[in-house]
Amino acid sequence: MFFVSSIPLQPDVPLGPPHERSDAARNRERLLCAARELVDEFGAEALTMDALACKAQVGKGTVFRRFGSRAGLMMTLLSDAESEFQRGFMFGPPPLGPGAQPLERLIAFGEGRIYFVLENGELLKAAGAATRNRFEVPATKLSHRHMEVLLREGGIADPWVMAMSLTYALDPERIVDDVRARGISPTRLTDSWRELVTRLLSGA
Amino acid sequence: MFFVSSIPLQPDVPLGPPHERSDAARNRERLLCAARELVDEFGAEALTMDALACKAQVGKGTVFRRFGSRAGLMMTLLSDAESEFQRGFMFGPPPLGPGAQPLERLIAFGEGRIYFVLENGELLKAAGAATRNRFEVPATKLSHRHMEVLLREGGIADPWVMAMSLTYALDPERIVDDVRARGISPTRLTDSWRELVTRLLSGA
């Protein structure tokens, strides 16, 4: 009977890592907490990994073991907001969620994404920069797949590639810079997005 | 008559900088030459500013005074090819150049751009990365403006913003990664581009 006590009633579903050591959990909490404070106070751009390690009273190696990279940290910081947005377009009410026509859903998706980016722009830019394959971010893959499905329903010949074009059209850096550095209003962005996908799904 | 000898017959048109000192010219030549060799041998990704300075037998400060940044160096390396492409869509024969319908020109522009990126992808990625404002690259501005004009002729409501969407859809990183990392054929990219702009300029 040596194995009974080692089998949990519910296998490691609720916690992230299968079996995290207590010191590791404590340090993760400290790091996330410190990171949020630093971002709130100085902005995501200004967060350095050294400063974070120092503020969390933790060695630098620990920071990188936990998050892999600066981009990984930013993605972790984003994950709550990102999950909420994802729930919105996957399970929420129409027109963003299922139940509306593909065009309506695409319009709503772009608008939602634009406002999401404007709220979390710094984090998103920091998460996307400095990592090869912006596209390998899981959230990006999911958005891409969502648009791919809608575009297929809308009769686009190569929905995978078209979804990639639209993904880049909604690039965080693009949206943030348009609004903050080039003075384009969010409304112009959403209007133009609507024009883009409307023509796309009704054209020849 | 103190000024006569200081007025050149042709004001500084042929040379880049108005009056470049001989040692500066010599060093620029050495740097460009060394940079091209390094890129040819190891690829643009692998080029470091230290290695360049060392190979060109020049101080590191000189490299940065000349090109401003790594991105600036890459842009300089690109400028010949880029100018040629620009001439193509500004003065060349239709459908890329003037004389064809806006839709035809847009299709040709995207196709040309895609193949241009596939030929110079490493340099373009290196030129765009690590510099805030990928969009501030002069060549990018010009391409944007070109598409803006065509989109306006094509009846797009907000051609400036739409041109920005298309600019990002043609992002070098996107194109290179689609082809090299995700296995998308150039033909699929150009076909999808054609579908995109065709629907855009004929839609509701």
Add this chain to the structure above:
DNA sequence: ATAGAAAACGGACCGTAGTCCGTTTAGTAT
């Protein structure tokens, strides 16, 4: 030819992301 000024030079220096590896510590089996 000479002197003076402006421009260019070079490399030590800095900040930051990310790695490496010897040391410490939490869990486990007895």
Add this chain to the structure above:
DNA sequence: ATACTAAACGGACTACGGTCCGTTTTCTAT
């Protein structure tokens, strides 16, 4: 309680882009 092992730790170290500033070189005016 103790010993053992695997995981986690931490901070020195590397690589790289970019800056700074005292020194050297080129050009010009006389």
